[in-house]
Amino acid sequence: MNRKDLVIMGFVICIVIMLVIPMPNPLLDVLLIINISLSLTILLVAMNTNDPSQFSIFPSLLLITTLFRLALNVSSTRNILSHGEAGKVIESFGSFVIGGNAIVGFVVFLILTLINFLVITKGSERVAEVAARFALDAMPGKQMAIDADLNAGAISDAEAQQRRKKISQESEFFGAMDGATKFVKGDAIAGIVIFIINIIGGLIIGMVVHGMGFAEAAKTFTLLSVGDGLVSQVPALLLSTATGLIVTRSASEDNIGDDLVKQMAAYPRLFYVVAGTVALMGIFTPIGPLSTFPVAGVLAFGGFKLQQTMRTKEVELETSPEEAEMEEVRSPESVVSLLHIDPIEFEFGYGLIPLADANQGGDLLDRVIMIRRQCAIELGIVVPVIRIRDNIQLRPNEYVIKIKGNQVAQGEIMLDHYLAMSPGIDDESVVGIDTVEPAFGLPALWVTEEVKERAEMAGYTVVDPPSVVATHLTEIIKRYAHELLNRQETKSLIDNVRETSPALVEELVPNVLSVGDIQKVLQKLLREKISVRNLPTILETLADYGPYTKDTDLLAEYVRQSLSRQITLQFVAPGEPLQVITAGPSLEKTISDSIQQTEQGNYMAIDPDTSQRIFAALSEQVNRMLQMGQQPIILTSPAIRMYMRQLVERMMPEIPVLSYNELEPEIEIQSVGVVSI
Incomplete structure (x- = not known):
């Protein structure tokens, strides 16, 4: 003490x-x-x-x-x-x-x-x-307002914590x-x-x-x-x-003395009225002017001085914005601020403003919070703050999604309709406006409230406009998650592991691998939609194989094999066989023979004619599985998996490519097609 x-x-x-x-x-x-x-x-x-x-x-x-x-x-x-x-x-x-x-x-x-x-x-x-009572009742609303400002990028995490602490206090x-x-x-x-x-x-x-x-x-x-x-x-x-x-x-922002002076002196003309009233009391009542005239004179003089002060401030306010604007243009920082690029931007036309306006029943900001939570659970990364803004250059019902300033997706929705997606057999009684579901590109209809129940009875999948936007935004974040993971975010993830496994992090960073090397490995996993939430296992694998190779492509393959249980559960339901398209011996030999080894790493050199024949054979097998209503999965040997992925990614980026070492031994594998050339 x-x-x-x-x-x-x-x-x-x-x-x-x-x-x-x-x-x-x-x-x-x-x-x-x-x-x-x-x-x-x-x-x-x-x-x-x-x-x-x-x-x-x-x-x-x-x-x-x-x-x-x-x-x-x-x-x-x-x-x-x-x-x-x-x-x-x-x-x-x-x-x-x-x-x-x-x-x-x-x-x-x-x-x-x-x-x-x-x-x-x-x-x-x-x-x-x-x-x-009012402070307790207002706490949930204030907390939601802070979360909304945080997701909109209006405040930082530190400011949000400070405001939450103030509300609690x-x-x-x-x-x-x-x-x-x-x-x-x-x-x-x-x-x-x-x-x-x-x-x-x-x-x-x-x-x-x-x-x-x-x-x-x-x-x-x-x-x-x-x-x-x-x-x-x-x-x-x-x-x-x-x-x-x-x-x-x-x-x-001021104490009671400052507020008292500012607010009581905000209407100087009223001092003249009070001064006149006091003077009349001295004239027409027995009080007499000796007691009232001095007070009336002080009030009138005070009103005059306050009026002069307010006129001076008005002149200063008229000139100060122009001067401030000119000063901002002249300052070197005015150009630097324009260089900032938001990681994720969601822009919409003026017709979609009710989506984000809580006063009009919009819950887009709440949905964005849930999207970030969902991505943290499914992908294992912290999605950056999503900047939400309206854009008058867009059509009223149009929206666009940008990643690092570049538009990657766009869509158009109708707020007073519902999106109905057919189960495969169209019902003629379900009528609406033809459209395409923006997240997955499926044919759909915009139906009214009256047709909604009929569509649901017919087996259609019916969703409201906010859900359409939220689903599209979620899929875009998952697709471009590897671009959103920068070095700073990677360091934050490593620091989070350091709290529970300090020995692991100290052994790996920076003695074995740098933060940039770990970032490249995590990006390769996210590019193929492999969650990096099990970061301790990933870092353990990198610590094991990092001393022998610095090739991040090869390290990523070792990490995938360490995550075999996770990858297996991602593509196979428990107790069911895994139906795949396998790479034939001729295809594997062709790819193996085309691998060139250099000091900068290995790469595949394959002629265009062979590539076209591989794509043709692969497309045939993929289309056959799609017609059967199955998810196409390509299975290869561990030696050529990443090269096979490089081939497939050019034409069919959504098709997963797995190796035998990435699957659990007890999984039953059924080959429904073989790709040969």
């Missing part, structure tokens, strides 16, 4: 001691002055706080100061009833402040107590209760203030009870113990009780005011 902790703990212990041990009057005077000073300090801090959550310690501080004040009340009551005196401070408040008149002092004390209890404390309690603060106002309310009641006890107990003790007459006892103990009550009520009133200021303070 540091010195500050010891001081705070010592202060709390002293408060407890004051409740039990009598305090000498000189020490009591000092503590009463400290109490008033502390309350005034808290009030001034509350006035200069821009946001209530900036004074988050206030509820706890309110409890400590209330306990301190009650301890002082107990000590002063003990001294009053025991010795008929309670120090210079209480005596001064009882004689000098109220002129030694007990009745006047009683009335003043009663007014202060009523103001504190009925006006300030009661209102603060209600405001704190409502603020706590606000809800906790107002919840604590709802309970802390009960301290102030209870303190006001305790002050009244202690005041009554001092008067009644003082009269009895004065006459019985000290032998005073009734008049002398009443005068002595009433003045002391009133003085003690005023000394307690002044700090209590200050703290109650601070509590009211805190709970009624809305979030602002």
Whole structure:
């Protein structure tokens, strides 16, 4: 514990001691002055706080100061009833402040107590209760707004975390203030009870113990009780005011003094109206101009000066945007900012604005959040923030998807229709507008709400427009995931593994492979839609084979063999055989003979005529499997798999190419076709 902790703990212990041990009057005077000073300090801090959550310690501080004040009340009551005196401070408040008149002092004390209890404390309690309820009710909406801004790219991850932390602090603060106002309310009641006890107990003790007459006892103990009550009520009133200021303070960039001046002085002409009203009161009422004209003159002069100040600011505001724009054009950073390219962009025409506008029922931003979560689970990478914006250059119902500034897909949807895809047998009763499903290129129809149920009964797959867009966007992200994985993202993935397997990462990076080499291996896996979520296994394999070769193509093949169980489950349902197209011996020999080895790595050199014959034979087998309603899969030996993939990728990039070593031994393989040349 540091010195500050010891001081705070010592202060709390002293408060407890004051409740039990009598305090000498000189020490009591000092503590009463400290109490008033502390309350005034808290009030001034509350006035200069821009946001209530900036004074988050206030509820706890309110409890400590209330306990301190009650301890002082107990000590002063003990001294009053025991010795008929309670120090210079209480005596001064009882004689000098109220002129030694007990009745006047009683009335003043009663007014202060009523103001504190009925006006300030009661209102603060209600405001704190409502603020706590509203803060809790608004939390889900604020969290969703933060997620939407994060996905739209309006804020960074750090800013999102900071805003979430602020929302949590606000809800906790107002919840604590709802309970802390009960301290102030209870303190006001305790002050009244202690005041009554001092008067009644003082009269009895004065006459019985000290032998005073009734008049002398009443005068002595009433003045002391009133003085003690005023000394307690002044700090209590200050703290109650601070509590009211805190709970009624809305979030602002300025403190209460700045806001008061700005907002009260926003209408300078109204000062003239008030000045005229005050002047007329002096003319037509017995008040007289001597009291009203000076006030009216100050108000009129203040309105004049404020009007001049506002005109000057208007002129500055008119010129400042033009100057700022010219200064921005002249600055070298103005061109640099134009070089930024968003990893993923989704642009749409003005007719599709309701998709992204939550006020019109659009849930595209929520769907984008789910897309990023789905891609993280299926691919094992963190998809960058998707920039969503409207583009007036597009047709109203058109949208485009860009990867690193280049358009890779486009589509057109009808918001007031549903997309219906045929099960294979068309139903003539299902009529609509012919179109093509944008994600997979299947023929489909845009049908109305009335035709939707009929289409579903006929076996059509019917989806709403937001689902069409979300599916298309998901497929594009999966197709171009290898382009989205840069070195920085790769380093973040490696750092995530470092938290659980530090020895593995330290062995591999950078002693065996660089981050760039690992990035190339992961990109090759993602290019063939192999998830890299099992990154520890991938890094283990790279650490095993990295010392023997730096060829990332060959390393990727070793990694695929280590992920054999994952790849098997990706293409084969449990308990079912795997139907494949195998590469014949002639084809494998042709590819093996065409592999050229160089210092930069191996590559395949095959003549165009042979390539055409391979494509023709392969297309025949693929089309036959498609007609059978099966997913075409090509199976080769491990030695030529990556070269076979290079051939297939040119014409049929969606066809997976596997090797025997990438499949689990217990899987039954059925060859439904052989590609030979």
